[in-house]
Amino acid sequence: MKYILPGFLVALLLLMALSVTAIAQEQDETVGEDVDTLMQPIEQEPPPKPVITAGEDRPNDNGHKLTIYWDYPQEATGKIDYFEVYRAESPDGEFKLRGTSPSNYFEYFDIGDSDENAEDYLENDKDLYYKVVAVVEDGPSSESDVAGPYHAVGQWFHTGKVPVMIAVIIFAMFTIYFIQSARKGKDLFVRPLAGIEAVDEAIGRATEMGKPILYVLGIGTAADIATIASFTILGRVAKKVAEYQTDLIVPCYDAIVMSVAQDVVKSAYLEAGRPDQYSDDQVFFVTNAQFAYVAGVNGIMVRDLPATNFYLGYFAAESLILAETGNSIGAIQIAGTDQVTQIPFFVVACDYTLIGEELYAASAYLGRDPLLLGSLKAEDWGKAIFMVLLAFGVLAVAFGWEGFREIVRVNL
Amino acid sequence: MSKTKMTAWVVFAFVIIAFAVSVALKGALVTVGAFLTLFIFSFLYKDNPYYKFAEHLFVGVSAAYWMCMGFWGTMVPNLFGKLYPPMVGGVLPALKDNPAEPFMIIPLILGILLLMRLAPNAGWISRWALAFIVGTTAGLNLVRYLRSDFIQQINNTTFSLYISSAAGFDFGQTMSNIVIFIGVLCGLIYFFFSKEHKGAFGAGARVGIIVLMVTFGASFGYTVMARISLLVGRMQFLFGDWLGMIK
Numbered sequence: 001m002k003y004i005l006p007g008f009l010v011a012l013l014l015l016m017a018l019s020v021t022a023i024a025q026e027q028d029e030t031v032g033e034d035v036d037t038l039m040q041p042i043e044q045e046p047p048p049k050p051v052i053t054a055g056e057d058r059p060n061d062n063g064h065k066l067t068i069y070w071d072y073p074q075e076a077t078g079k080i081d082y083f084e085v086y087r088a089e090s091p092d093g094e095f096k097l098r099g100t101s102p103s104n105y106f107e108y109f110d111i112g113d114s115d116e117n118a119e120d121y122l123e124n125d126k127d128l129y130y131k132v133v134a135v136v137e138d139g140p141s142s143e144s145d146v147a148g149p150y151h152a153v154g155q156w157f158h159t160g161k162v163p164v165m166i167a168v169i170i171f172a173m174f175t176i177y178f179i180q181s182a183r184k185g186k187d188l189f190v191r192p193l194a195g196i197e198a199v200d201e202a203i204g205r206a207t208e209m210g211k212p213i214l215y216v217l218g219i220g221t222a223a224d225i226a227t228i229a230s231f232t233i234l235g236r237v238a239k240k241v242a243e244y245q246t247d248l249i250v251p252c253y254d255a256i257v258m259s260v261a262q263d264v265v266k267s268a269y270l271e272a273g274r275p276d277q278y279s280d281d282q283v284f285f286v287t288n289a290q291f292a293y294v295a296g297v298n299g300i301m302v303r304d305l306p307a308t309n310f311y312l313g314y315f316a317a318e319s320l321i322l323a324e325t326g327n328s329i330g331a332i333q334i335a336g337t338d339q340v341t342q343i344p345f346f347v348v349a350c351d352y353t354l355i356g357e358e359l360y361a362a363s364a365y366l367g368r369d370p371l372l373l374g375s376l377k378a379e380d381w382g383k384a385i386f387m388v389l390l391a392f393g394v395l396a397v398a399f400g401w402e403g404f405r406e407i408v409r410v411n412l
Numbered sequence: 413m414s415k416t417k418m419t420a421w422v423v424f425a426f427v428i429i430a431f432a433v434s435v436a437l438k439g440a441l442v443t444v445g446a447f448l449t450l451f452i453f454s455f456l457y458k459d460n461p462y463y464k465f466a467e468h469l470f471v472g473v474s475a476a477y478w479m480c481m482g483f484w485g486t487m488v489p490n491l492f493g494k495l496y497p498p499m500v501g502g503v504l505p506a507l508k509d510n511p512a513e514p515f516m517i518i519p520l521i522l523g524i525l526l527l528m529r530l531a532p533n534a535g536w537i538s539r540w541a542l543a544f545i546v547g548t549t550a551g552l553n554l555v556r557y558l559r560s561d562f563i564q565q566i567n568n569t570t571f572s573l574y575i576s577s578a579a580g581f582d583f584g585q586t587m588s589n590i591v592i593f594i595g596v597l598c599g600l601i602y603f604f605f606s607k608e609h610k611g612a613f614g615a616g617a618r619v620g621i622i623v624l625m626v627t628f629g630a631s632f633g634y635t636v637m638a639r640i641s642l643l644v645g646r647m648q649f650l651f652g653d654w655l656g657m658i659k
Contacts, residue, residue, distance in 0.1 A: 117511075167558045190605050222542060223549035259529055260542060289474030295452070295467040302459040317639075344632035347625075355624065361605045380606040386566060387600055393570030394593060408566045410559050 046140040048076045050083065050106075050132040055150030060161075060411075063124035063154030064112045070132050070144060077103045080141075084133040085110070091129050091146045100135075108132075112152070124152050160411030174381045179374030188373045195334050195352035196362045199233075202332045203240045206307035212247035213237070214306040216297060216322060218337065219290055220314025222256040225360070226338045230313040231264050232363035232372065237310060238268035242277060250283040251300060253293050258285045294318040298325045311335040311350070312359060315342045323349035336362065420461075427462070438654060446654040449646055491516060491523075569596050595623040 050070045058065040068085060085108040086095035101108045110130075112122020122128075127149030135141045182188050206213045215234055220227040234250070241248045250265065252258035262283045269278035286296040298321065301309070309326040311319070312335065319335075319342040326333045327349050335346035336354025346353045354362050357379070364372035389408065396404040427447075434443040451466035484503075493500040494513040501508035525541035528534045573593060575585040601613060602620030609617040652658035 161559070163563045164555060164559045167562055168555060171554075171558065188606075191608050223545050225550065225553065228546060228550075256526065256542070256545075259526070259538065263539075285475075287471045287475035288478050289470075292470040292474035296471045298455065299459070299464065299467045302455075320639075340627075341631055341635060344628035344635070347628055348632070357603050365605075376605060380604055382562070383600050383604055386562065387597060389566050390569055390593070390597060393566060394573060397570055397572045398574070405567055405570050408563055408570065410563050410567075 044139050046142040047080045047134045047136055048073050049142045050134050050144040052130060052132055052144050052147035055128070055130055055148060057151060057153045058109070060155055060158040062114060063152045064114045064122045066110045066112075066122070066128065066150055066152050068108045068110060068130050068132070068150070070106050072106055072134065076134075079136065080134045081137045082135055083108070084135055086131050086133070088129045088131075088146075089127070091148070093129070095129075095131060103134075122152055124154055126151065128152070163408055163410055170385070171378060171382055174378035175375055177374075178377035178381075179370055182370035182373045182377075188377050190361060190365045190373070190376060193354065193358055193362055193365060195336060195354045195358065196233075196365055198332075198334060198352050199237060199366070200240065202308040202310075202334060203237065203244060203246065205332055207244040207246045209307045211307035212249050212304055213241055213308045213310070214297075214301065214304075214326075214331070215248060215250045215310045216313070217250065217252060217257055217261060218311070218313030218315045219253045219288075219293065219318065220257070221254050222260050224314045226312075226314040227257060229360045229363040230336075231260060232367045232369075233310070233312050234261060235264045235268045236366040238265040239272045242269045242272035242274045245274070245277065248282050249300060249304060249306065251286045251293075251297050252283065253286065253288055253290075255285055255288075258283060290316065290318055294321050297322060301325050301329055301331070305329055306331055309333045311337070311346065312354070312362075313337065315339055315346075317342075320345035320349060326350075434654070442654050446650055449650060491520060495520065565596075569593060594619065599623055 050072050052068060052070045054069045056067050056069070057063070058067055070083075072083075080103045082103050083101040083106075085098045085101065087098045087110065088095040098110050099108060110122070113120040115121060116123070128151065129146050129148035130150065131146050132144045133141050134143075178188065203213060215237060217227055217230050217234070222228070238248060248265065250261050252261055262280055265283050266275070266278050269275050286293050300306075301322075302325065306326075306329075309322075309331045311322060311326075311333070315322075315337045316339065319337070319339075323333060323335060323346055333350035334352045334354075335350040336359040337343060337346065338356050338359055340356065343353065343355055347355075360379075361376055364376040393404050393408070396402075431443060431447055434446065438446075448466050448469070451462040452470075454460055455463045488500055489504055489507060493504055493507040493510070494516045496512055497507050497510045522541040522544060526538050528537040531537075569592065571589050571593075573586065573589050575582040575589065598616045598620035600620070601616035602609075602624065604613075604617075607613055648658060
């Protein structure tokens with residue numbers, strides 16, 4: 001009997017030990033199964049497919065450009081890196097990568113070359129097919145269905161420039177009307193300009209002093225509007241100079257400008273009845289390097305000591321150097337340019353300055369040519385329309401009509 | 413020999429010696445650059461032979477340089493190289509295989525017309541080319557200026573003269589808009605040539621010229637600042653590259 005209790009306890013312990021061992025073994029097997037489960041490769045799901053919704057020709061151009069649009073779930077944009085856009089000439093053809101688009105941007109502007117010999121040539125009116133790939137750099141990407149055909153088309157009319165066309169038509173109508181009026185003898189009033197009123201006085205001063213007149217046309221080309229305006233004033237000055245028998249010096253920066261200036265001065269001398277006094281040496285080429293030209297003209301100023309200097313035309317950084325040198329020799333100076341940044345220098349160093357458009361007005365005022373007068377009047381009417389539109393626009397915005405700004409917008 | 417002539421010869425001798433010493437110490441290129449700079453600066457004192465020398469050298473070299481540039485940089489690649497590319501293959505091999513552009517015959521003809529000025533009895537023909545150049549440029553510029561200076565200007569100046577935000581009335585922006593609006597309007601009045609500047613119109617024009625002068629003043633200050641930087645550049649060359657006083 002005395003062995004029953006210890007035997008029972010031993011049997012119980014053995015049973016417990018066996019149970020614990022069995023449970024532990026069972027648990028080991030479970031953990032092993034879990035680890036095996038974790039070690040299996042994860043099947044990553046590809047992102048959603050993009051859906052191409054449209055392929056549109058870019059408006060208001062010569063063609064060769066298309067914009068491709070697609071839909072994509074907004075919540076999936078974070079899962080992809082970017083989109084790739086491919087193009088082919090048939091649904092089964094070879095799709096070539098055209099470019100990429102950020103993951104949150106669902107359109108692509110396909111700009112092709114207009115040169116048919118170029119590798120990137122995009123032909124107008126040709127069937128083109130596209131597909132878009134949502135790219136995940138370290139995982140599976142998904143590809144849209146092939147969409148198309150889409151066509152690039154060239155337009156004859158740029159609708160975004162309609163306001164410019166209307167402005168051109170109105171301006172042309174005004175110009176034609178006023179030119180015709182001037183030709184019929186209608187007196188078109190142009191207010192006097194101080195700088196131009198002083199031209200005769202300046203030429204007279206040079207004549208009295210027996211000194212030459214220097215006329216600088218600036219560093220523009222013969223096609224610059226300021227230079228063209230300056231030619232007209234040069235004609236007037238040259239005519240007066242010929243009448244007063246004063247010397248005229250015209251150093252030129254550009255060979256074509258020189259050529260035109262020679263014609264202008266020669267015609268003026270002829271008109272004044274003194275063609276024999278004209279010499280091609282009066283109007284000469286210096287150089288077409290900006291500061292070398294300045295050095296040359298400055299040299300002429302300090303050696304020939306002109307009594308009157310005209311600086312009329314297109315000027316750049318040389319304006320102050322010329323005007324200061326002219327000022328230092330005591331010449332009366334009349335300047336004019338349409339270059340806003342150079343006008344301040346002329347204002348401080350010259351006796352009279354024609355500011356911007358005054359230069360164009362001066363040529364019309366002096367020339368009294370119907371063409372120039374008509375154009376000037378048309379410009380004034382253009383400015384009047386500008387002021388009316390400006391006042392109307394501010395009122396429109398004040399009353400909440402923002403649409404007015406759209407009417408006067410040029411969409412390039 | 414008069415005293416003036418004597419002084420001139422002494423200065424000349426000094427310049428020659430200084431030039432020789434500088435060439436020996438600093439090399440020919442830097443010396444030539446430095447002396448030409450000083451010659452040009454000497455104009456600030458008065459016209460003198462050194463300035464004349466630099467001026468004539470500058471004018472002559474630049475005229476020759478730009479003539480060569482005009483030929484090799486414009487005529488050869490843009491005219492000959494496009495009319496008949498194999499012709500320029502020797503000097504510009506990259507253009508050799510380009511397709512010929514027969515339309516370039518038009519600028520060639522216009523260029524020849526311009527040169528007709530040199531012919532005593534056919535000078536008038538050059539006016540055709542000039543008319544083409546001037547007319548084309550004027551036509552192109554008309555559209556460009558109407559777009560940028562007219563239509564776009566109206567668009568940019570069409571704004572509210574009373575600005576308020578969530579924080580309330582924006583005094584600064586409101587004043588800015590009013591000044592721009594009045595400035596543009598009065599500036600236009602100043603440039604209106606069909607009416608005398610008298611009465612209320614004259615008052616508007618006076619405000620316009622004040623606005624313009626304030627603008628010119630700001631532009632003047634800004635540009636002078638840029639010119640000073642050019643002077644600083646020359647000083648750095650003289651005192652740094654030449655004399656070595658600035659490291």
